[in-house]
Amino acid sequence: MDQVADVMTRDVRVVQPDDTLQRAAQLMDELNVGVVPVCEGRKLVGMLTDRDITVRGVAAGKDAAVTPVSEVMSGSVRWCFDDQPLEDVLDEMRDTQIRRMPVLDRQQQLVGIVSLGDLAERGSSEASVGEALKDISTPAAPDRA
Secondary structure, X not given: OOEHHHOOEEOOOOEOOOOEHHHHHHHHHHHXXXXXXXXXXXXXXXXXXXXXXXXXXXXXXXXXXXOEHHHOOEOOOOOEEOOOEHHHHHHHHHHHOOOEEEEEOOOOOXXXXXXXXHHHHHOOOHHHHHHHHHHHHOOOOOOOO
């Protein structure tokens, strides 16, 4: 069975917790991505999405030029190991409704990121990826009343 290391994207660019939201958004634009890991060195401390910047930052009235990433990032991050079987990771992505997952080595250092697209292109069966996409795309309940 294939492992995450066989399909993940390596050499992932990251931001630091004290980088500004503006810098993070510029990096996302440069890389044409909607998410970046937040790291201290190679230690994963969070994830930042374009939605975090928009909803938790801009919509909340925060100044993107001075607000640190740490104020709006998601600190509780689901991640996987590089030697985990693809199907296990696909199941977790489905269960937690996430499309991208940071990848750590056994020393808990960031070594890559794996997306649902990576699994579809190079790893899992078309049927299992399609089912995962369906489950991931099911609307979640609002997080506020």
